Amino acid sequence: MPVTPADVLHIAALARLGVAPERVPSLVAELNGILAHMDTLSAAKTRGVVPVSSIGAAAQPLRADGGLPYPLARSLENFVPSMREGLLLVPRLATHEEAGEGA
Amino acid sequence: MTLPGSVEGRAARLATAVCKGAPAEDAIGRSYRRSEEIGAGADGLNIVLWQDEREAQEHARSVAHRIDEGESKLPLAGVPVAIKDNIATTTLPTTCGSRILEGYVSPFEATAVARLRAAGAVVVGKTNCDEFAMGSSTEHSAYGPTRNPIDPARVPGGSSGGSAAAVAAGIVPIALGSETGGSVRQPASFCGVVGIKPTYGRVSRYGLVAFASSLDQIGVFGRTVDDAALALEVIAGRDTLDSTSADRPVHRYRYEAGTTVKGLVIGVPKEYFPASLDPGIRELCERALEILRGLGATTREVSLPHTDLAIPTYYIIAPAEASSNLARFDGVRYGLRMTGDGLQGMYEATRSSGFGAEVTRRILLGTYVLSAGYYDAYYRKAQEVRSLIAQDFLDVFAAGVDVLFTPTTPTTAFPLGAKSDPYEMYLSDIFTATANLAGVPAMSLPIGMVEGLPVGGQFIAPHFGESRMLGAAYALEGVLATQAAP
Numbered sequence: 001m002p003v004t005p006a007d008v009l010h011i012a013a014l015a016r017l018g019v020a021p022e023r024v025p026s027l028v029a030e031l032n033g034i035l036a037h038m039d040t041l042s043a044a045k046t047r048g049v050v051p052v053s054s055i056g057a058a059a060q061p062l063r064a065d066g067g068l069p070y071p072l073a074r075s076l077e078n079f080v081p082s083m084r085e086g087l088l089l090v091p092r093l094a095t096h097e098e099a100g101e102g103a
Numbered sequence: 104m105t106l107p108g109s110v111e112g113r114a115a116r117l118a119t120a121v122c123k124g125a126p127a128e129d130a131i132g133r134s135y136r137r138s139e140e141i142g143a144g145a146d147g148l149n150i151v152l153w154q155d156e157r158e159a160q161e162h163a164r165s166v167a168h169r170i171d172e173g174e175s176k177l178p179l180a181g182v183p184v185a186i187k188d189n190i191a192t193t194t195l196p197t198t199c200g201s202r203i204l205e206g207y208v209s210p211f212e213a214t215a216v217a218r219l220r221a222a223g224a225v226v227v228g229k230t231n232c233d234e235f236a237m238g239s240s241t242e243h244s245a246y247g248p249t250r251n252p253i254d255p256a257r258v259p260g261g262s263s264g265g266s267a268a269a270v271a272a273g274i275v276p277i278a279l280g281s282e283t284g285g286s287v288r289q290p291a292s293f294c295g296v297v298g299i300k301p302t303y304g305r306v307s308r309y310g311l312v313a314f315a316s317s318l319d320q321i322g323v324f325g326r327t328v329d330d331a332a333l334a335l336e337v338i339a340g341r342d343t344l345d346s347t348s349a350d351r352p353v354h355r356y357r358y359e360a361g362t363t364v365k366g367l368v369i370g371v372p373k374e375y376f377p378a379s380l381d382p383g384i385r386e387l388c389e390r391a392l393e394i395l396r397g398l399g400a401t402t403r404e405v406s407l408p409h410t411d412l413a414i415p416t417y418y419i420i421a422p423a424e425a426s427s428n429l430a431r432f433d434g435v436r437y438g439l440r441m442t443g444d445g446l447q448g449m450y451e452a453t454r455s456s457g458f459g460a461e462v463t464r465r466i467l468l469g470t471y472v473l474s475a476g477y478y479d480a481y482y483r484k485a486q487e488v489r490s491l492i493a494q495d496f497l498d499v500f501a502a503g504v505d506v507l508f509t510p511t512t513p514t515t516a517f518p519l520g521a522k523s524d525p526y527e528m529y530l531s532d533i534f535t536a537t538a539n540l541a542g543v544p545a546m547s548l549p550i551g552m553v554e555g556l557p558v559g560g561q562f563i564a565p566h567f568g569e570s571r572m573l574g575a576a577y578a579l580e581g582v583l584a585t586q587a588a589p
Contacts, residue, residue, distance in 0.1 A: 018451030051486030055542035073193035
């Protein structure tokens with residue numbers, strides 16, 4: 001089933017991508033062009049075939065259920081925008097301002 | 104124990120000399136002068152995105168100091184290496200060729216880079232690549248395309264085109280790249296160098312910016328088979344920071360590989376030699392197989408019947424995983440942030456400004472195939488077909504084939520701008536994506552030239568069969584080098 005302009009806008013919203021209206025027709029054409037080739041998979045006989053979930057699963061040992069120390073080259077203070085009382089501060093958003101939230 | 108001089112690569116010879124007292128700074132200086140000479144910067148071939156000669160020279164002096172202190176057997180002592188821009192380094196930016204990460208310097212180092220440094224290597228630069236490794240030509244970089252040093256009007260392949268070009272241009276004997284569907288082997292083929300994609304799990308992915316986690320793998324480029332084998336030996340092995348890295352012993356590939364193929368059974372999959380294959384490439388592959396037979400190997404035609412489904416399968420699974428992995432680039436945690444209407448507006452403005460056309464296209468495609476109503480038809484179906492493709496390899500190896508031999512790419516390097524249709528570009532990976540889907544190791548090595556452009560031959564081995572694959576490559580390279588000698 002071909003992708004429509006509404007589909008493109010829907011998946012763009014899901015993917016948090018802003019798509020300019022003038023770009024929609026070309027994206028529709030590009031995605032439909034690609035998906036037409038993908039449709040060849042529908043002819044493959046896969047009844048009873050177990051889908052791959054992880055190609056390296058057989059070789060994957062589980063580690064103990066705990067965090068590992070990350071080997072940072074510099075301390076946190078040296079690369080985050082700012083810190084206060086051990087917490088990382090990220091830049092304020094306009095929505096925070098509107099809500100009148102404290103910093 | 105040493106390798107015969109005829110097969111020992113430039114990196115090993117350089118490391119030996121540095122360990123015996125040759126100044127490491129000289130080799131690093133030569134690397135930068137070579138880079139200047141051939142115009143590797145943004146106004147030339149655009150191979151190197153980020154570099155810092157002063158820091159590299161400081162590191163070279165620290166290597167010399169380690170040797171003075173008694174570390175006399177560093178396998179990569181003073182060897183200049185280049186790193187693809189999607190592999191984290193603490194001394195240079197890691198932007199993945201994207202505006203969204205412009206200026207980002209990682210606070211941690213990729214395990215593969217840390218292991219190179221521990222072995223004495225010196226990072227001289229970060230190389231250009233398709234944005235987030237999505238591409239087959241290195242034309243999709245936010246910092247402009249890389250040009251092929253063999254013919255600057257042509258692409259170097261991709262997505263690790265900068266690393267392949269750095270090795271081909273003689274800037275470094277070794278470089279790191281990454282593979283998701285052929286991004287090391289295809290540019291290796293286009294640039295006339297050696298490229299290895301190890302078994303999935305053989306090399307830690309810690310510090311490799313994720314594109315499609317079930318397919319991604321760090322790979323190596325070398326001027327020769329020995330250079331690449333040495334680099335692989337250094338970076339391979341279990342890493343507690345990557346739970347998908349395999350807990351299996353690392354072989355000493357360079358010595359175990361040997362240089363003989365006597366008794367080896369080489370499978371030649373008929374699906375990789377279609378009627379449409381470039382006749383020049385077919386002829387060089389046949390010559391390579393004749394050489395291998397002359398060295399005592401036997402060749403056997405085999406079938407990997409689901410090969411024609413590899414590209415559609417790959418281009419469903421990889422974008423699906425990418426759409427999830429790239430969700431983290433939202434303007435809050437990394438790099439670029441644009442203003443927008445509310446939180447959703449900020450996300451959308453940031454991601455739309457930060458991502459290029461190809462990344463946007465793949466995120467949309469991936470989101471679509473994972474969305475309600477399409478998941479079973481596309482994503483689940485692709486995962487089932489991936490099982491069939493992986494089984495093809497298991498069957499052929501179980502039937503007594505030791506390694507497979509194929510062309511690496513259906514064509515030689517194409518001109519910049521020649522492929523404007525996305526799917527036509529995706530077909531560049533037609534002979535390489537299967538190994539990623541199956542998780543098996545594969546490598547490309549130069550087997551000759553067609554109309555002045557390099558052609559790569561590909562060996563594919565069973566899981567963790569790198570030694571066997573490298574053995575065949577050493578043997579073939581040795582004969583080809585002799586034939587090429589004046």
